[in-house]
Amino acid sequence: MNKERIYSWLGTRKNPAPSLDMILQPVSSDLRKVEKLLRTWSEATSPVIMHMAGQVISSHGKLIRPGLLLLLAGYLDYRGNKKLQTAATVEAVHMASLIHDDIIDGSPTRRGQKTAVRVFGPGFSLLLGDYFFIKSIKNSLAVSSQKIPLLLAEATEQMIEGEMEELAQSYNFDLTESQYLQIIRKKTAGLFEATCEIACTIGHAPPKEKSVMLAYGLNLGLTFQVVDDLLDLAGNPAETGKDRFSDLREGRVTLPIIVALKNCGSGMRNRLKTALEKVKLKPEEKNFSQLLRLLEESRTLELTYAQAEELAEKARKAALKLKPSVYRQSLIELVDFVLSRKK
Amino acid sequence: MNKERIYSWLGTRKNPAPSLDMILQPVSSDLRKVEKLLRTWSEATSPVIMHMAGQVISSHGKLIRPGLLLLLAGYLDYRGNKKLQTAATVEAVHMASLIHDDIIDGSPTRRGQKTAVRVFGPGFSLLLGDYFFIKSIKNSLAVSSQKIPLLLAEATEQMIEGEMEELAQSYNFDLTESQYLQIIRKKTAGLFEATCEIACTIGHAPPKEKSVMLAYGLNLGLTFQVVDDLLDLAGNPAETGKDRFSDLREGRVTLPIIVALKNCGSGMRNRLKTALEKVKLKPEEKNFSQLLRLLEESRTLELTYAQAEELAEKARKAALKLKPSVYRQSLIELVDFVLSRKK
Numbered sequence: 001m002n003k004e005r006i007y008s009w010l011g012t013r014k015n016p017a018p019s020l021d022m023i024l025q026p027v028s029s030d031l032r033k034v035e036k037l038l039r040t041w042s043e044a045t046s047p048v049i050m051h052m053a054g055q056v057i058s059s060h061g062k063l064i065r066p067g068l069l070l071l072l073a074g075y076l077d078y079r080g081n082k083k084l085q086t087a088a089t090v091e092a093v094h095m096a097s098l099i100h101d102d103i104i105d106g107s108p109t110r111r112g113q114k115t116a117v118r119v120f121g122p123g124f125s126l127l128l129g130d131y132f133f134i135k136s137i138k139n140s141l142a143v144s145s146q147k148i149p150l151l152l153a154e155a156t157e158q159m160i161e162g163e164m165e166e167l168a169q170s171y172n173f174d175l176t177e178s179q180y181l182q183i184i185r186k187k188t189a190g191l192f193e194a195t196c197e198i199a200c201t202i203g204h205a206p207p208k209e210k211s212v213m214l215a216y217g218l219n220l221g222l223t224f225q226v227v228d229d230l231l232d233l234a235g236n237p238a239e240t241g242k243d244r245f246s247d248l249r250e251g252r253v254t255l256p257i258i259v260a261l262k263n264c265g266s267g268m269r270n271r272l273k274t275a276l277e278k279v280k281l282k283p284e285e286k287n288f289s290q291l292l293r294l295l296e297e298s299r300t301l302e303l304t305y306a307q308a309e310e311l312a313e314k315a316r317k318a319a320l321k322l323k324p325s326v327y328r329q330s331l332i333e334l335v336d337f338v339l340s341r342k343k
Numbered sequence: 344m345n346k347e348r349i350y351s352w353l354g355t356r357k358n359p360a361p362s363l364d365m366i367l368q369p370v371s372s373d374l375r376k377v378e379k380l381l382r383t384w385s386e387a388t389s390p391v392i393m394h395m396a397g398q399v400i401s402s403h404g405k406l407i408r409p410g411l412l413l414l415l416a417g418y419l420d421y422r423g424n425k426k427l428q429t430a431a432t433v434e435a436v437h438m439a440s441l442i443h444d445d446i447i448d449g450s451p452t453r454r455g456q457k458t459a460v461r462v463f464g465p466g467f468s469l470l471l472g473d474y475f476f477i478k479s480i481k482n483s484l485a486v487s488s489q490k491i492p493l494l495l496a497e498a499t500e501q502m503i504e505g506e507m508e509e510l511a512q513s514y515n516f517d518l519t520e521s522q523y524l525q526i527i528r529k530k531t532a533g534l535f536e537a538t539c540e541i542a543c544t545i546g547h548a549p550p551k552e553k554s555v556m557l558a559y560g561l562n563l564g565l566t567f568q569v570v571d572d573l574l575d576l577a578g579n580p581a582e583t584g585k586d587r588f589s590d591l592r593e594g595r596v597t598l599p600i601i602v603a604l605k606n607c608g609s610g611m612r613n614r615l616k617t618a619l620e621k622v623k624l625k626p627e628e629k630n631f632s633q634l635l636r637l638l639e640e641s642r643t644l645e646l647t648y649a650q651a652e653e654l655a656e657k658a659r660k661a662a663l664k665l666k667p668s669v670y671r672q673s674l675i676e677l678v679d680f681v682l683s684r685k686k
Contacts, residue, residue: 046504048511100473104466123447123510126469130443130476131503137480138496145488153481160473161389167466168391 017336020062026326027070030084034066037088041135052120052128056095059113062343065090065191068220068334069199072213075327076203083202085143089136090195093156096132099125101163105250112241147201155194162186170251171280173273177258181222188228189221212321216331219315224338226308229254231342233292234301239342248276248291249283255307260300268298312339360679363405369669370413373427377409380431384478395463395471399438402456405686408433408534411563411677412542415556418670419546426545428486432479433538436499439475442468444506448593455584490544498537505529513594514623516616520601524565531571532564555664559674562658567681569651572597574685576635577644582685591634592626598650603643611641655682 017023024031038060042053066087073083101107102115103122109115116125133156140149166183169175196217200210231240232247233256247254260272275291295301312335319331360366367374385396409430416426444450445458446465452458459468476499483492509526512518539560543553574583575590576599590597603615618634638644655678662674 046508048507049504052507100469104469122465124507126443126447127503127507127510130473131500131507133473133476134480134496134499134503137477138493138500141489141493141496146484149492150481150484153477153484156477157474157481160470160477161392164391164395164467164470164474165389167470 017340018333020064020067020337023330023333023337024063024067024071026330027067027074030070030087031063031067033084034063034070034087034091035060037084038091041088041092041132041139048124049128049131052116052124053131055119056099056116056128056132059111061091061094061098061111063091064224064334064338065094065195068192068217068331069195071327071330071334072196072199072205073203075322075325075331076199076205076209078199078203080202082143082148083199085139086148086198086202089140089143089148089152090191090198092132092136092139093152093159094191096129096136097156097159097163099129099132103129104163104167105246107242107246109237109242144201148198151194151197151201155190158186158190159188162188162190166252169253172253173257173261173276175253175258177255177262180253180255180258184222184225185218188225189218192221192224193217209322212318216315216318219311219318220335220338223308223311223315223335226255226304226311227339227341229256230301230304230308233295235342241343245283245288248279248288251280256295256300256304259304259307260295260298263300263303264298268294272298308339312336360683361676363407363410363680363684366673366676366680367406367410367414369673370410370417373413373430374406374410376427377406377413377430377434380427381434384431384435384475384482391467392471392474395459395467396474398462399442399459399471399475402454404434404437404441404454406434407567407677407681408437408538411535411560411674412538414670414673414677415539415542415548416546418665418668418674419542419548419552421542421546423545425486425491426542428482429491429541429545432483432486432491432495433534433541435475435479435482436495436502437534439472439479440499440502440506442472442475446472447506447510448589450585450589452580452585487544491541494537494540494544498533501529501533502531505531505533509595512596515596516600516604516619518596518601520598520605523596523598523601527565527568528561531568532561535564535567536560552665555661559658559661562654562661563678563681566651566654566658566678569598569647569654570681570684572599573644573647573651576638578685584686588626588631591622591631594623599638599643599647602647602650603638603641606643606646607641611637615641651682655679 038057039054042050042057069087069090070083098110099116102110103117103125106117107115108118116128120128137149137153140152162183166187169179169183193214196213200213205213229247232244232254235244237244257276261269264272272294275287275294278287279291315335316332319328319335322328322331381400382397385393385400412430412433413426441453442459445453446460446468449460450458451461459471463471480492480496483495505526509530512522512526536557539556543556548556572590575587575597578587580587600619604612607615615637618630618637621630622634658678659675662671662678665671
């Protein structure tokens with residue numbers, strides 16, 4: 001399967017969504033304040049931290065998690081200032097985990113720029129990740145006495161657990177779909193869910209809306225990860241800002257692989273396993289391409305995308321249980337964005 | 344300077360102290376409970392974490408920090424249960440930082456055993472360190488609503504800052520004593536001081552006793568680090584449980600180096616700088632030995648030890664301001680232990 005076909009396949013995905021900027025427009029002024037707040041995090045006493053933290057913060061990401069928190073706070077008509085601090089906190093936890101992930105994976109690029117580990121080396125970036133983890137919990141303690149820091153610490157703990165379990169399953173091509181879902185629930189969806197729970201906490205969501213919002217966050221997070229898996233195989237590095245095949249290179253068995261092995265006949269399964277073993281032994285472009293051809297033959301990308309759509313549908317259905325409002329509209333469109341995103 | 348002479352020099356240090364077990368005897372039953380509590384931390388939902396955390400916890404260290412917390416709690420006649428949880432928490436932060444330090448340094452051994460990074464690899468041990476950091480804050484939130492988690496997060500933040508500053512000063516042979524002291528205050532003494540402040544918080548120490556205890560913790564921590572620097576040069580690996588010269592190997596400019604460069608004439612300074620550059624370029628046994636000979640010629644170990652003694656004296660004086668009791672006696676002896684420790 002040549003690159004053009006892969007990229008064009010991604011282009012044919014249903015649900016083209018508005019741009020993220022448009023989706024987050026109802027909270028855009030708050031989101032700018034969150035960015036500003038994050039920049040103050042780099043104003044440490046130490047010049048070395050100021051320099052490094054500043055660089056990482058300025059290469060900011062999509063800000064989906066803080067955006068999500070602000071949309072929910074908007075829906076709940078929360079007018080206080082806790083939303084800005086907590087939104088920054090959630091993003092900082094995410095940043096910390098990316099910095100550490102890039103060390104573990106040895107990733108050269110992220111968001112189209114060199115990763116922290118490439119710029120500062122493993123020692124500094126390890127400590128920088130630690131710094132953001134601790135700083136986020138510390139700052140959340142300034143906002144709330146116990147509930148929010150606890151939610152954040154629990155989500156972070158889950159995230160780390162998920163990553164450890166994933167690492168323990170490296171190159172286990174017998175990983176089941178349910179094991180996979182358990183891992184991505186912990187490593188990715190948990191922080192989305194916690195982001196929603198934090199919004200519910202500061203916004204005093206009624207129990208019924210809270211359970212709807214948690215279901216929304218969980219399924220949005222799961223969708224996010226499955227699409228991430230697809231982008232690693234079929235994304236355009238010029239758009240994703242990171243190298244392809246990093247999952248396979250690190251031995252991460254993602255949903256497309258599981259789907260391919262599950263849905264094919266024994267002949268194809270043998271060919272797939274042979275191709276996977278080749279990739280494991282020699283993670284080279286040639287072997288990746290061969291594997292991709294087999295995945296294409298077995299319609300894996302489409303089948304996996306269908307699963308992402310099912311998860312997205314659950315998130316959408318949850319959002320539709322909320323009262324109509326501009327915020328609800330954005331939540332629905334956010335699902336479409338996550339599903340159709342190219343980066 | 345041959346090894347035997349170095350070890351025997353260490354043996355001639357003044358203030359031979361009772362064993363740590365004897366010093367911590369007034370709190371020994373609580374300390375066993377803390378160890379037991381720490382073991383429950385490895386009982387995670389995930390088998391991979393249970394296995395790894397369990398192994399790290401079982402290779403337990405000297406437990407000086409939890410011991411210190413329990414001694415102060417004893418002195419303050421605190422009878423509640425918060426002391427056990429918080430003592431475990433402080434030790435877990437310490438453990439997390441050691442796990443990450445060993446990754447940064449690539450240290451092969453610690454406490455006479457293989458380091459986590461050698462046993463589990465860098466990915467797992469990075470995540471394991473994260474896990475202990477987050478778990479400690481999370482558990483402290485279960486004990487206290489805000490004050491103790493905040494003290495712990497602040498001390499951890501300081502520790503990470505100190506380590507980053509130290510890394511930024513690698514191979515800077517012009518590092519001043521005051522820069523050095525600022526670094527070790529953050530990276531080592533801060534957690535000792537925070538341990539004391541946590542004890543003061545749970546034990547409701549009167550302001551005067553609190554300030555005495557903080558001064559004690561700070562100076563005990565500084566002493567601890569200076570002795571650590573000496574042991575890295577002159578300790579017996581069979582006793583310290585870790586390799587010699589790891590500071591120099593990682594470019595850490597420690598107090599003995601600063602003292603040597605400061606107190607010698609220009610001829611010796613040039614010889615020292617040449618020897619240091621050699622060690623930097625080729626961190627080999629031969630070059631370490633040559634540098635050690637020069638340090639011996641300039642009486643560096645003795646001069647550095649004298650500074651450790653001064654810091655220890657400050658800690659001792661602080662302790663003497665407390666009311667006489669078995670706990671105070673142990674605090675005084677703990678200073679002697681830290682000063683004369685061989686591991």
